[in-house]
Amino acid sequence: GQPTPVNTRAGFVAIVGKPNVGKSTLLNSLLGVKIAPTSPRPQTTRKGVRGISNQGDTQLIFVDTPGLHRPKDALGKYMNGEVQNALADVDAVVWVVDLRHPPTDEDSMVARSIRDLPRPLTVVGNKLDVSKYPEEALRLYTALLEGRTHETQSVMLSAQNDVNKVAQLRTALAANLPENPFFFPVGAASDQSREQWAAEILREEAMKKLRDELPYAVATRVTSWTERQDGLQRIEAEIVVDRAGHKGMVIGAGGKQLGAIGAATRKQLEVFLNTKVFLGVQVIVIPGWREDQEALRELGYE
Numbered sequence: 001g002q003p004t005p006v007n008t009r010a011g012f013v014a015i016v017g018k019p020n021v022g023k024s025t026l027l028n029s030l031l032g033v034k035i036a037p038t039s040p041r042p043q044t045t046r047k048g049v050r051g052i053s054n055q056g057d058t059q060l061i062f063v064d065t066p067g068l069h070r071p072k073d074a075l076g077k078y079m080n081g082e083v084q085n086a087l088a089d090v091d092a093v094v095w096v097v098d099l100r101h102p103p104t105d106e107d108s109m110v111a112r113s114i115r116d117l118p119r120p121l122t123v124v125g126n127k128l129d130v131s132k133y134p135e136e137a138l139r140l141y142t143a144l145l146e147g148r149t150h151e152t153q154s155v156m157l158s159a160q161n162d163v164n165k166v167a168q169l170r171t172a173l174a175a176n177l178p179e180n181p182f183f184f185p186v187g188a189a190s191d192q193s194r195e196q197w198a199a200e201i202l203r204e205e206a207m208k209k210l211r212d213e214l215p216y217a218v219a220t221r222v223t224s225w226t227e228r229q230d231g232l233q234r235i236e237a238e239i240v241v242d243r244a245g246h247k248g249m250v251i252g253a254g255g256k257q258l259g260a261i262g263a264a265t266r267k268q269l270e271v272f273l274n275t276k277v278f279l280g281v282q283v284i285v286i287p288g289w290r291e292d293q294e295a296l297r298e299l300g301y302e
C-alpha cells in the first residue's frame with residue numbers, strides 16, 4: 001500500500017440514532033470508497049468497526065455502539081454503563097435524526113445517553129429532501145439536549161442526495177479529531193473493487209502465515225462474489241503460486257495452513273462488511289506467473 005502520511009489526525013466516530021433515521025445511508029455516503037484495512041493497531045480490534053474513511057492526512061473510523069441497538073424491552077437498562085463506556089471510548093459522536101417527524105421516546109433515550117458526553121457532538125437532521133418543517137423539527141431534537149455543556153453542532157442534509165453537505169460533514173468531523181497516527185494503514189488505490197480489496201486481505205493473511213517460506217511467490221484473486229438472499233456473502237478466491245512444489249506449502253499438512261489463512265481472512269472480511277461471509281479458497285499453480293505478462297495482467301498487476 002501507500003505510505004502512511006505524517007502529522008495525521010485519526011479517531012473513532014460513533015453514529016447513533018434510532019432505527020430507520022438513515023444511519024447506514026449516511027455512513028455509506030461518508031465512506032464513499034471503502035479502503036482496504038490491513039493490520040489495525042491493537043486498540044481497534046475490540047471495537048465494531050463499520051468503515052474507515054481516509055482522506056489526505058485524516059482517518060475517520062466509524063464504529064458501532066452495540067448498546068444503542070437494544071430492543072425495546074431493554075429500555076430500562078438503556079442508560080447502563082455499557083453504553084456510556086462504549087460512547088466514552090470514541091472521539092466524536094454523530095446523532096442522526098429524521099427531520100420528517102418530531103422526536104419520539106426512542107429519540108429522547110438516545111439524547112439522554114449522549115447529552116453529558118464530553119465529546120464533540122454533531123446532530124445530523126436527515127431526510128431534508130422530504131421534510132416539510134425541517135427547522136422546527138431540528139429545534140425539537142436539539143431541545144432534547146438541553147443542559148448539555150459540551151461542544152455541539154447541527155446540520156440538516158439528505159444523506160441520500162447531498163454529496164456536498166456530506167463531504168462538508170466529513171471535513172468538520174476530521175477537523176475535530178485528535179492528532180494521532182493512523183490506526184489502519186492506508187490501503188491500495190481508492191478505486192479498487194471489492195474483489196481487489198478482498199483479494200488483498202487474503203494476500204496479506206497468506207503472507208503473514210507463509211512469511212519465511214515463499215514471500216513473493218503468491219498472488220491472490222477473487223473469482224466470484226455473490227450475495228445470498230439472507231445477506232451472506234459467498235466469495236470464491238484463489239491463491240496463485242508459481243510452481244507446483246509451492247502448492248503443498250500453502251496448503252500445509254492436512255490443509256491446516258490454508259484453513260488458517262482462510263479463517264483469518266474471513267474474519268477480517270466479516271468485520272468490515274459487517275455481515276456473514278462464506279469464503280472458499282483454492283490454491284492454483286500458474287507456472288512462472290511473475291514473468292508472464294498475461295498472467296500478471298489477469299492477477300491485477302498492470
Ligand code: GDP
Pocket residue numbers: 017018019020021022023024025026126127128129130157158159160161
Ligand atoms: P438506519 O436504520 O438508521 O441505518 O437507516 P437506513 O440508512 O437504513 O435508512 C432507512 C430508510 O431511510 C431507507 O429506506 C433509506 O433509503 C431512507 N433514507 C435514508 N436517508 C435518506 C434521505 O436523506 N432522504 C430520503 N428521502 N430517504 C432517506
Ligand code: MG
Pocket residue numbers: 023024025
Ligand atoms: Mg442501519
